[in-house]
Amino acid sequence: MLLLFALSIFIAKTIKVKERHRGLFESMFFNSNTVFVGLPINLAIFGSKSLPYVLVYYMANTTIFWTLGVYLIQKDGETVQKMTLGKIFKKVFSAPLLGFITGVILVILNIKLPNFVMQGASYMGGLTIPLSMIFIGISVHSAGLKNMELSRDSIGVLSGRFLFAPLLMIILVIPSSMPLLMKQVFILQSCMPVMTNAPVVSKLYKADSVFSSIMVTETTIMALIMVPIMMVIITHLS
Structure with a gap:
């Protein structure tokens, strides 16, 4: 992600991204x-065995977004509101991350929870996919399909999400000795859409929230095309 950040600065300068949302573009x-x-x-493709690797990537992604990513967006904004260390700490240690840490501790200590707790957690976990799809649908509708357009800046973001990110991840993980499933999950996670938090943070700091909302919509729709393509690629990894 830090390598991608460095690359984003180069791409932003090369294609002359508009100054009013350059930090947002990089984020x-x-x-x-x-x-x-x-x-x-x-979860739909690899099953529950992929969950630890998904959350490992999530830990790095959410930490960098709520620190470096937010700083870049704040630079574009018109407001002087500051993101304090306490607020950053709360954002980084969000519910998914705290749940992951709790689960790791329970596994390490070999603590067995009662069956009714495990069944309840299993039912809640089963809601992840349908609730996520509903949330994404709301986000796409809120941005509005009529506002979508392919500009120089939007193509730059699309190239970062679906070209440079997976390509760089493939270069990094293929020679490594990490498990095959971990390689596949990391590559797939690297080319996911723009974070849905971006428009919220943009609005908070009075940055270009319209541009970020449009990019959430465009990258989410583009993911429907890219995920099958990436699946073909990662299934040939060995």
């Missing part, structure tokens, strides 16, 4: 929607 270039889109897609 969307290297941050993925790892939970609302990435989690249900990986």
